[in-house]
Amino acid sequence: MAPLDAAQPGQPLEALLPTLDTARPAEGIAAYRAWLGANPASPQRFAAWFNLGVLLLQSGDRPSAMVAYRHALALKPDLYQASVNLGLALEAEGRQAEALATWDAALQPDEARIPLLNHRGRLLETQKRYAEAEQALRASLLLRADQPDVIQHWSHLRQKGCIWPLQADGIPGLDADALALKGGPLGALALTDDPALQRRIGEAWIARKVPPAPQRLAPPRGYAHDRIRIGYLSSDFCRHAMGFLIVELLERHDRTRFEVFGYCSTPEDGSPIRRRILAALDHHVPVGHLPDEAAARRIRADEIDILVDLNGLTHGARLGALRWKPAPVQATYLGYVGPVPLPELDWMICDGIVVPPDQQDHYAPRPLPLDGLYQANDSRTPDLPATSRAEEGLPADAFLLCCFNNFYKITPAVFGAWTEILRRVPNAILWLTEDNATGIANLRRHASEAGVAPDRLHFATRCDPARYLARLGLADLFLDTFPYNAGTVASDALRLGLPIVTLAGRSFASRMAASLLTAVGLTEGIATSLDGYVARAVAHATDPALHARARAALAGEAWPRGIGDTAAFTARMEAAFERIRLRP
Known part of the structure; x- marks a missing residue:
């Protein structure tokens, strides 16, 4: 589930003050402090304190910014922009309860209620307080129904909280079809088994969230490498379901025919599975800190023959980088098990059971069925602790x-x-x-x-x-x-x-x-x-x-024999890669 795009911290207020260049915050901070010292009785002091808070936050001085916002609110309690920004600063400090209290206490004219409710819902969702979060986002939608990101989170909150029926007490102006189309691609997989509808939902989400790149970087006819350069792009090279599934495939790739790159947006978790994944890569390339264009250009510089996206339409995906088409062949695999209708993707790796022939036309990109099971696995025998029903609080005879x-x-x-x-x-x-x-x-x-x-x-x-x-x-x-x-x-x-x-x-x-x-x-x-x-x-x-x-x-x-034969699976995957690889 993508993060909720709620209102961002406020920009400086227009007031009877000199216009300052916010690209040079140090100068602005000094000027606002001097103005406040010279104008102790001005009715515009609330705006100066707010603008000072914006510049202090921009410069990285969060504690001083919070003091400035509190001064602004003391002078003008209905300055909701200061309440929004103060709450965001408190949240960034880890003071989530104080952030929620700040937004709850804010005096809320109509134009302020929506961002305050959205921030409240977003933060409550991160705390898994789904009933309260759902109520906050519903209240926001009742004020303005046309908020696609809020609809997406509201719908998924109802799914996660088992708040049924999912579309009961609907939002005026949003019928069931509109809610489905704006409900987001992850929620769609649990909402319908119609791949055509899932594709429409994905297309609407991509059109709203991931604009096309100004150019495509890779040569359309590919490269003439002796070994096929496979790039795996993921935010889940860690203790994540995808990481456990993919690791042995990375280890088993035939290095006489393939060179393996891992483009990694994964935060370090120090886990054994992450160490094993990184050891399995010929080249570990961190790209989490790079903007999409820079990440795409790095992939293009490595002349990747086939780029395999392991996220799809899930949190952490680098769809913006994929839109630059940094590799001549781009496939999506494993992370999202539905249509990923990004025009720059060429293939969706699957098998003939999960995507039977009579359903293939509903998918984008084009299905690439493997000869056998689609799912990679780790064949290593896990070392499991002893447990019992009694230890888990379960009846022995049930x-x-x-x-x-x-x-x-x-x-x-x-x-x-x-x-x-x-x-x-x-x-x-x-x-x-x-x-x-x-x-x-x-x-x-x-x-x-x-x-x-x-x-x-x-x-x-x-x-x-x-x-x-x-x-x-x-x-x-x-x-x-x-x-x-x-x-x-x-x-x-x-x-x-x-x-x-x-x-x-x-x-x-x-x-x-x-x-x-x-x-x-x-x-x-x-x-x-x-x-x-x-x-x-x-x-x-x-x-x-x-x-x-x-x-x-x-x-x-x-x-x-049937699922854990990773050597045979790797051979099938490599055969598929050889079929789709382009040569000039």
Whole structure:
């Protein structure tokens, strides 16, 4: 989810004061201080204090800027621009509660209410106070509906907080279609399994957020290198799902035929997986500090043959750099499992199950199906800690259904299916991730309304990757979400011998688990309707022989042979790269 573009810190006020060059803040600071000293009774002192605060903040003196803004507010309490800027400065100091209090206390004329509400909603969202954030952004939209970034965050907040129905008490002037089109590309994957609609949502978002670059940098016919130069562009070379999936592919690339560059926007997290990723690169090129044009020109200078974007339409993406077309061939892979309709992208790496032939025309860029499973994986056997149901606070004799997907993937229809399964299987409990307090409260309420005791829902605390994997081994059955399936989590579940029931639709995101189940030969876990999904889950819980057969099918070599054969996967990926590489 992209950051909310709320109002920025205010510019100097127009007042009866000399116009100063804000590009030279030191001179302006001295001039405003001199003016304040010489004019102790002027009615324009509030403006001088505000402008001094702007210049102090620009020069990096945040504490003095906050003092200046407080002086401005003491003289003119309804100067909402000072309240906005003071709150932003407090937030930057880590004083989030004081920032919220400043915005709450601000005297708010109509023109001020929108930025104050947007800042409040943005900050509350970062604190996972989703119910309050949703209310703030809804209030902002009721004042002015045409705020696409606010619509995007408001819609996704309702998804993350399981505030259902998602479009209840709608915004006047915004019907369901308008809300969907402005709801943002990540939320779209959990909203619909229609890839054509997902593409339209992505196109609208890109048109609004990522303007075309003035030129394309790469030679259109490519380079004549002996080894193919592959560049991977990512903000997730760290302890992130993508990092765990991609690392062994980077390690296994055939260096006699490929040279591997990593263009990295990832903050350093000091994790073992990050060290392993960086060690797997022939060239680690930090670009997080570079503007898009500079990052693109660095990629062009390295004469990359194929640039692989690992973000897509997710937070941290460098779409602005991709618009400069720094490589003659550009593909998107793994980070975003839907259409990425950026004109400068040439390919979307997938497989024939997640993007079946009859759906390919709905995607942009053009699908590039691998010969086999689309998902890279790490074949190394993880070192897992010992755990037990008792340690996790779970009953030993229950049939344990689990889903460790993020809450925004849980839809009312899927949760309705889950409560139906729980009603039909009295000894079953449902184990979910402790995602956020708003969502937990709402899921318990939804369960109660469906006739299921809320204490049959258990929530696992956030933990390190090894313990998360060990927990999967305690469950009996993984219940997938729809239309946004589990990807990495589904692969992990199968690795731990945990059967999956999934619902396959039309979109890439709604067919990921089907692709993984096909790879391990357990296609009976794939449903094509909600009724079939419920029936399969109930059968697992009530037919011990059926469940034992599924467990046995996943034992031994099923995962290593079907999903974890990274050597074979690397060969398939490299064959695809050789097909799409351009030569002059």
